Amino acid sequence: MLIGCPKEIKPQEFRVGLTPYAVTEAVAHGHDVIIEKGAGLGSGFDDAAYVAAGAAIVDTADEVFARAEMVVKVKEPQAVERKKLRADQVLFTYLHLAPDPDQTHDLLESGVTAIAYETVTDPAGGLPLLAPMSEVAGRLAPQVGAWTLQKANGGRGVLLGGVPGVGPGKVVVLGGGVVGTNAARIAAGMGAEVTVLDRSLPRLRYLDDVFGGTFRNRYSSAGALAELLPEADLIIGAVLIPGAAAPKLIRREHLALMKPGSAIVDVAIDQGGCVETARATTHQDPIYEVDGIMHYCVANMPGAVARTSTIALGNATMPFMLALADKGWRQACADDPHLLAGLNTHAGHLTYDAVGEALGIKVMPAETALAA
Template sequence: MHIGCPKEIKPQEFRVGLTPNAAREAVSHRHKVTVEAGAGQGAGFEDADYEAAGALIAPDAGTIFATADLIVKVKEPQPVERAMLRDGQILFTYLHLAPDPDQTRDLIASGATCIAYETVTDDRGGLPLLAPMSEVAGRLAPQVGAWTLQKANGGRGVLMGGVPGVGPARVVVIGGGVVGTHAARVAAGMGADVTVLDRSIQRLRYLDDTFGTLFGTRYASRGNTAELAAEADMIIGAVLIPGAAAPKLISKDQLSDLKPGAALVDVAIDQGGCFETSRPTTHEDPIYDVDGIMHYCVANMPGAVARTSTIALGNATLPFLLDLADKGWRKACEEDPNLLNGLNVHAGRLTYYAVGKALGIDVLSPSLALKEG
C-alpha cells in the first residue's frame, strides 16, 4: 500500500503524522511511503531522516493526496485538504467531528474511509490513540494556566505554589480521566491546592487510593462544581465523552461568580469545549477575556511540544497503521473491533453514532459498512 504523510497546515501545528521510525517500519513491511517536504521539521525531523528510513519526499501535499492510498496525519484535515480526498482513500488522523459540521459534510462528500484516532478503543474500553495526547495536554494545562494567571496576561497575578506566608493557587480540575489526572499531578507538583471533580465514584476512589493526599477529590454535582469554581484561581476543563460534543460545565452566567482574573483552561476544546464561553484559539493568540475571566482554549495544545507529542503519538498509532496498510481497512477492522470503533465516515455515510446524534445526521452502523465493502 502507498502511505502518504502531508505537512500539517493548521496554524501553529508543528507535529507530524509519521516519524522516521514509523516510516522505516512501514517500508520494512514492503509499503511505499511518501512524506511531504518539510513535514517533520517542526518536530525536529529532517527530510534526510525520512529518506534514510526508505521514504520518498514529495514536493507538495497535492502529490501525496493524488497518489497515496492511505493518508496519515495528526489534526483534522483542513478545507483545502478535504477537497483533495477521493473516493476509496483511507484517512487516519484525529477528526473530532461532533462540533464540526462543515468537516463532517466534506468528509462524507469525499467518499473516503475516515478512521479517527480519538474513537479507536482497546480491550479495556480505553482510548489508546487519544491517551498519549491527553497525557501531554493534561501535563501542559497547569503550565499554560500558570502563564495565563500572570498579571501581564490579564490573570489574577497568583503564583501556583505561593511563597512562605502566602497561600498557593487553588486549582479545580473538572474530570478525573487521563487529562484530569495528569493535570492534577502537575498542578500539585507545582505546589497548588488541587481538587479533582468527577461523577464516577469508582474513579474518585482510584484517585484517592493512588495519589493519597497529593490532591483532593469531590463528586462533580452541580453544587460542588459551582462552590469550588467560585473559590478557584484556575479551572481546568478535562471532561471527555468519546466522539461526542463536550458538556458545558461552566455557563456564561457563572462567570460573574468567579474570581476576577481567574484562568479557565479548556482541554476539551477539540470537542467543542466544556465552558459555555469557550472558543478555539491558537498558540499564536492563545488567551482571551470574557467578563474579566481569562480563557485559554488552544485547540492543539500538544503541538507546543511537538517532538515529544509526535513520538508519543507515533508509538501509539504505528500498530494500527501497519494493520491498515498490511490488510486494508476492511480486513483490519473485521479482525479488530477496537479499530472498527474508529470508523467515523465511509463511502459517503457517517458511521459513528455520537457524531450523528450531535449533528442530526443519519448513521450507518460500522458493521453494515463492513458488509457493504
C-alpha cells in the same frame, strides 16, 4: 500500500503524522511511503531522516493526496485538504467531527474512508490513540494556566505554588480521566491546592488510592461546582465523552462567581469545549477575556511540544497504521473491533453514532459499512 504523510497546515501545528521510526516499520512490511518536503521539521525530523528510513520526499501536499492510498495525519483535514480526498482512499488522523459540521459534510461528500484516532478503543474501554495526547495536554494545562494567571497576561497575578507566608493558588480540575489526572498531578507538583471533580465513584476511589494526599477529589455536582468556583484561581476543563460534543459544565452565569482575573483552560475545546464561553484559539493568540475571566482554549495544545507529542503519538498509532496497510482497512477492521470503532465515515455514510446524534445525521452502523 502507498502511505502518504502531508505537512500539517493548521495554524501553529508542528507535529507530523509519521515519524522516521514509523516509516522504517512500514517499509520493512513492504509498503511505500511518501512524505511532503519539510513535513517533519517542526518535530525535529529533517527530510534526510525520512530518506534514511526508506521514504521518498515529494514537493507538495497535492502529490501526497493524489498518490497515497492511505493518508496519515495528526489534525483534522483543513478545508483545502478535504477537497483533495477521494472515495478509494483511507484517512487516518484525529477528526473530532461532533462539533464540526463543515468537516463532516466534506468528508461525506468526498466518500473517503475516515478512521479517527480519538474513537479507536482498547479491550479495557480506553482510547489508546487519544491517551498520549491527553497525557501531554493534561500536563501542559497547569503550565499554560500558570502563565495565563500572570498579571501581564490579564490574570490575577497569582503564583500557583505560593511562597513562604503566602498560600498557594487553588486549582479545580473538571474530570478525573487521563487529562484530569495528569493535570492534577502536575498542578499539585507545582505546589497548588488541587481538587478534582468527577461523577464516577470508582474513578474517585482510584484517584484517592493512588494519589491520596497529593490532591483532593469530590463528586461532581452543580452544588459542588458552585462552592469551588468562588475560591478557584484556575479551572481546568478535562471532560470527555468519546466522539461526542463535550457537555457544557460551566455556563456564562458561572463566571460571575469567579474572582476577576482567574483563568480557565478548556482542554476539551477539540470537542467543542466544556465551558459555554469557550472558543478555539491558537498558540499565536491563545488567551481572551470574558466577564473578567481569562480563557485559554488552544485547540491543539500538544502541538506546542511537538517533538514529545509526535513521538508519543507515533508510538501509539504505529501498530494500527501497520494493520491497515498490511491487511487493507476492511480486513484490519474485521479482525479488530477496536479499530472498527474508529471508523467515522465511509463511501458517503456517517458510521459513528455520537457524531450523528450531535449533528442530526443518519448513521450507518460501522458493521454494515464493513460488510457493504
